[in-house]
Amino acid sequence: MIGLRVLKESITSLTKEDLTAWMKERGETAFRSNQVLDWVWKKRVSSFDAMSNLSEPLREKLVEAFDARVLTHVETQGSKDTTRKILYKLRDGRYVESVLIPANPALYGERSDRMTLCVSSQVGCAFGCKFCASGLAGFTRNLTAGEITEQILQTEELTGEKINNLVFMGMGEPMANLDNLLKGVEVITSDWGLGIGARRLTISTSGVVPGIQRLADFPKQVRLAISLHGATNETRSKIMPVNKKWDVSELFKALNYWNEHKKQRITLEYILIKDVNDNLDEAKVLASRAKEINAKVNLIPYNTVEGLEWERPSETHCRRFEKELVNRGVFTTLRFEKGHDIDAACGQLRLKKETSDGLIEEAPMKIKSS
Numbered sequence: 001m002i003g004l005r006v007l008k009e010s011i012t013s014l015t016k017e018d019l020t021a022w023m024k025e026r027g028e029t030a031f032r033s034n035q036v037l038d039w040v041w042k043k044r045v046s047s048f049d050a051m052s053n054l055s056e057p058l059r060e061k062l063v064e065a066f067d068a069r070v071l072t073h074v075e076t077q078g079s080k081d082t083t084r085k086i087l088y089k090l091r092d093g094r095y096v097e098s099v100l101i102p103a104n105p106a107l108y109g110e111r112s113d114r115m116t117l118c119v120s121s122q123v124g125c126a127f128g129c130k131f132c133a134s135g136l137a138g139f140t141r142n143l144t145a146g147e148i149t150e151q152i153l154q155t156e157e158l159t160g161e162k163i164n165n166l167v168f169m170g171m172g173e174p175m176a177n178l179d180n181l182l183k184g185v186e187v188i189t190s191d192w193g194l195g196i197g198a199r200r201l202t203i204s205t206s207g208v209v210p211g212i213q214r215l216a217d218f219p220k221q222v223r224l225a226i227s228l229h230g231a232t233n234e235t236r237s238k239i240m241p242v243n244k245k246w247d248v249s250e251l252f253k254a255l256n257y258w259n260e261h262k263k264q265r266i267t268l269e270y271i272l273i274k275d276v277n278d279n280l281d282e283a284k285v286l287a288s289r290a291k292e293i294n295a296k297v298n299l300i301p302y303n304t305v306e307g308l309e310w311e312r313p314s315e316t317h318c319r320r321f322e323k324e325l326v327n328r329g330v331f332t333t334l335r336f337e338k339g340h341d342i343d344a345a346c347g348q349l350r351l352k353k354e355t356s357d358g359l360i361e362e363a364p365m366k367i368k369s370s
């Protein structure tokens, strides 16, 4: 059974330090680890056999110890010029999805070269936010660092696009998998790896306070987004169980700590759900919270999720909510475009995928704009 098979580590999980230590244990120099990293991240070969400047015995040792690739492309949905959703199969038969989001010219100008990938960090999620099907399906497992970094590597190969912006807002709570995530960030931001600047990485959380504090102490200038979705304990606790563990005041203490340690402005993500969190009094509290930490607010009209009862407020009401914030001096964005709103909150949906033998497997999120 595949689930019982002991899986090898993936080469795409390793930092330069890890690989150099591995080489050293086998009597090899750091130069060899540089060569391997060059093959993996620059020349992008998908097998150790292709690493032609390594000796055969070393290649054999690498094959024995590591898998060269751990994601298999299953399908890509979406048109060439817009958001594309890419489904990958993991070695244990689970699925993970990444979402490629080209810059919206209306927001970034015709010449914007921003190419964002929304990356997943877990299979499923244990946090159970009421509006999110990833949460409803429960938690399966953390992704390894390699399963995180390969989403970028393979998406670039599949689409021919150069990804220069990352949001960790796919399936899962990134802060609940912080060890693997930070290892992945090391690979992603290093010159020997994917070479994407730390400032181009946004890590999202539903409000895991210890994770925010740890990330604030992390030396790279990554960005932080909070899936807030409620400015008061009353509202937030209704839709986000995480609020019972770390309430709004504890969360904002951690965000103030973040501001003391990082130069990056925090983003508060706020999905507007009809009659749940879209009251204009809530907007006033949200405005004062945002101002307290000098955060910008990203409003996302709710996207209908099959099987969930929540509804999107009318466009007029969304604009009214936005105005309450803007009038109080809060930098606010409100987006209605299809597809683009998926860059604004962590995992939203899971789809069921029918296999050739008729079984129904769980596969991650299909975003449906209402």
Ligand code: SF4
Residues within 6 Å of the ligand: 125, 126, 127, 128, 129, 132, 133, 134, 135, 136, 170, 171, 172, 173, 205, 206, 227, 346, 347, 348
């Ligand atoms: S919104 Fe994020 S943290 Fe909440 S259940 Fe979904 S994936 Fe998990």
